[in-house]
Amino acid sequence: MxxxxxxxxxxxxxxxxxxxxxxxxxxxxxxxxxxxxxxxxxxxxxxxxKSSVRRFTLTGGIIGCTFGWTLAILCSLDWPLRVSAKDIVSPPGFFVIGYECTILFGALATLGSLLLYCGLPNFxxxxxxxxxxxxxxxxxxxxxxxxxxxxxxxxxxxxxxxxxxxxxxx
Amino acid sequence: MSKQSEKKEVSYAMVNDLVLRMLEPPGAGWWVLLLTCITLLSWGAVSFAYQLWAGYGMAGNAHPIGWGTYITNFVFWVGIAHSGTLISAVLYLFRAKFRMPIYRLAEAMTVFAVMTAGLFPLIHVGRPWMALWLMPYPNERALWPNFRSPLLWDVFAVSTYFTVSAVFFFVGLVPDIAAARDRAKTFFRKMLYGVASLGWTGNNTQWKHFIAAYLLFAGLATPLVVSVHSVVSWDFAMSIVPGWHATIFPPYFVAGAIFSGVAMVMTLIIPLRKVFKLEPLIREEHFDAMSKLILLTSSIVAYAYITEFYVAWYSNNMFERFQFWFRPFGEFAVAFWGMAFCNCIAPLALWYGPLRRNIAFLFVLSIIINIGMWLERFNIIFTSLAREYIPAAWGSYNFSWVEIGITFGAFGWFGMWMTLFIKFFPAVAITEIKEILPPPVRNKESLQGHH
Structure with missing residues (x-):
């Protein structure tokens, strides 16, 4: 001001x-x-x-989705244990991990951008x-x-x- | 005085006064409640300590029922947690105004119920200090968790749910904590609210981004309502155990979770409303709306129960058929009929309009429903494991005092956090109630262009 x-x-x-x-x-x-x-x-x-918070949410969601899928795929390839004749890289099983990480990272990015734009904390x-x-x-x-x-x-x-x-x- | 005129009399200042009055120094009743919760928690802690010292055999879990009381409690508490997000996020997206006075308590319930639910897998595994093995981290064993297992999905789902719910809960609280800060008198409260409000002032920039972020949080939390209990249901449905291996489980579990959660909101909010004289804010119409939600979800749950029996018969699978004969007529029949009465029969009374506004009746019904929903999880878990495929492997269950103590201890743990919350933080959303009130204006016609 x-x-x-x-x-x-x-x-x-x-x-x-x-x-x-x-x-x-x-x-x-x-x-x-x-x-x-x-x-x-x-x-x-x-x-x-419109608030720019939504851009951070989208970015966080995309990063989370990528992280979740990558984590599941790389961990499975690093320890290739075949279970019930399923593929080592089983996309249906990894969907849940990708889905949850999308939401988690999206929410954390939203929180971060909210604090940033609102200038918080500010005592x-x-x-x-x-x-x-x-x-x-x-x-x-x-x-x-x-x-x-x-x-x-x-x-x-x-x-x-x-x-x-x-x-x-x- | 008509209800319409009661609504008109609620002003911005009155909302602050009514809600923040709850934070004033507690009376004897609050201390008795807190001590009761701590006593129950101590009972649970002693039981758990004994289980750790004497070994996991002290719990009743034994072949063939390896998932016993602890997993029943886990599913029960995750279910309780669900309606908080439904009320706070889903109903926010639907612009359902009846959520405003109750959603804060529902959100608190969600966070504390997930904290309670999260204890049970740790207790169940027997050696909770090794629970970190569930997390994917580089380790000397060169092992990674199995990402194709529904149990690992559950770790991700429940931890995400807890994190997002807690963030959503805290973000919504910030403006109200600032209101409490501006009214605080003692040094402790000034410090507590000063720090917790993060220096919020409610300026136009903050509100703009706050509202946008809140909508996005609601949008992110809404898929969690559906996904988390679906993932919990897959802990069962992905197996081949008769009575578990069913595609109906995800919607059935989600509906059941909302059903039990709304009932728990009523159990908590009815005494709170009475003790803190919140009748002007939490009115009969809010209970009427919650009752309709209970009626809807009760109908879905009852439909799911019937469908399970129908599918077992229609599948012509002898193991499924036997399982669904065993439930109503076998060793655990009392639990089945108790569940059917509590979840399907008793809520039918809500078709009668005056009962949806009868607060005493609703309080009793909400407790009946919660008992019924615990019995539902008991039915699913115990009866299916007691009668799997091979008769030689059939068995029963002996409850131990250890698991009973831990079960009651969980109620103490949950109750303790709720009791502390209602005394230290605004349990009713101040700013959101103000949003639905007509704003104070000198000339009403001056704002018409805005609507």
């Missing part, structure tokens, strides 16, 4: 928050939104488009965060410098913020 100060607007109502977001976006200011639950309205107003930097944002309030945090501080405060108040606070440092 750009700027030396953070102006924090605390909202009780979602429609007021959406008005505030639209106003801040129109002024081309840097901002961040906190909400107590996922709301698609906020996503559409701030970050439309220190919570610009403008207020504990009420995990309860019932919405937060609109706008980064600004000293010269446009009053303008930003005015925009947030006008959009319907319950209160507007300023924090030093971002």
């Amino acid at each position: 750009r700027g030396s100060k953070a102006v924090v607007g605390v909202y009780s109502y979602l429609d007021d928050l959406l008005k505030g977001i639209a106003d801040i976006r129109s002024a081309d200011l840097d901002y961040k939104v906190y909400s107590p639950a996922y709301r698609h309205e906020i996503e559409e107003a701030t970050l439309p488009g 220190l930097r919570k610009v403008g965060y207020d504990p009420r944002f995990s309860r019932d309030k919405f937060g609109l945090v706008v980064g600004c410098d000293g010269h446009n501080l009053e303008d930003v405060k005015g925009r947030l108040m006008k959009s319907g913020a319950d209160e507007v606070n300023v924090t030093e440092g971002i």
Whole structure:
């Protein structure tokens, strides 16, 4: 977030928050939104488009599938014990291993990408965060410098913020 | 007050207050429950220690029933684990809103039930410190596990299931742990939730990727619901033992697993709802929906039982025919008829609408179903092994106090984790309930363009 100060607007109502977001976006200011639950309205107003997490999931799944099949085939070839007249490399039997590894690696890749994109873990930097944002309030945090501080405060108040606070440092 | 108006009164703040109130310092009842679970667990631990010291002969497993109580317990607990993923993942994909208040507890049940199930193969093998031989790792013996064996498939399936379920469970918990963090008062709780929430703030970037990842986790976990118990069923169906060698086993096991799991969710959630006064969140309509799921899966299970008998008759295979005569009329007939009553007859009461909303009745029925599902696994395993092909190799089973102790100990182990969980972490999903509530708006018409 750009700027030396953070102006924090605390909202009780979602429609007021959406008005505030639209106003801040129109002024081309840097901002961040906190909400107590996922709301698609906020996503559409701030970050439309699809998350890139799915690409990691697909990549993980492909790697897992390859790993599972390769593991089963190479281990069987390394210790070629014939069982019940089955082939040493028995694709039907190895399908389960490939299938499970596909899911396992896909899930782990999804987890890794989620942490990456969400910036987690992050125990220190919570610009403008207020504990009420995990309860019932919405937060609109706008980064600004000293010269446009009053303008930003005015925009947030006008959009319907319950209160507007300023924090030093971002 | 009408139910509609009750729904309207639930606000974002109220959801936090209701759920996080469960995390307040426990009363005497919670301590009694925890101590009961630890006592049962201790009984199991002492029994297991004795088995290790005196030898595997202390368990009842002996020829011809080499897979006895431990494998019965394993299949039972894996089955219990199933409905958690069904409720959390499959019903999420179907956008079934009735899952919201119950899915967290179902997910916790899944993770702890798999942890319980995973103990039994280790106990069953007799020398659990050698269980690592099941894993494919380079070793001085120059051996690799047999990848064509369903037992190895099971190792991969159950360990994958545990990992994915645990990840799915934890990811869903993170925003709710953050809500608990913001309300925590003691140093211990602040530290616990502060670390466990990973610094989650619920900003727009986090929510965007969280929702995408959650959907993908649900998509990945859904095939596991089908695959894991199918693989467990192949432990039996891939053999040539009469009563096991049947292609109906995978769907039959999956339906049975969901059946028993939903019943266990009810067993857990009914007292929880009463003790923590969660009636505004977990309403009768949720029990009605779960009851319909039980009714559906009970019908599938009953159909599978009948099909097994039909196929045994139609196959004209004398060994199969004998096996399915032995089950209802042989030495273990009590278990068969108990299973039939608990799983097929008793759930029929749910066709009567008012009973689907009668909480006391549902609690009793859920326990009956769980007893029935344990008996189902007993029937499959014990009766088939007791009467294989050669009459000279037929035999019976003597239960020992060791395996009975370990069986009860498993309930203690499972109960201990559940008891600790409900006191330290939000047992009802806060953020997902908020998602289905109407958002707080000043002007309702202003959001109409979004729907």
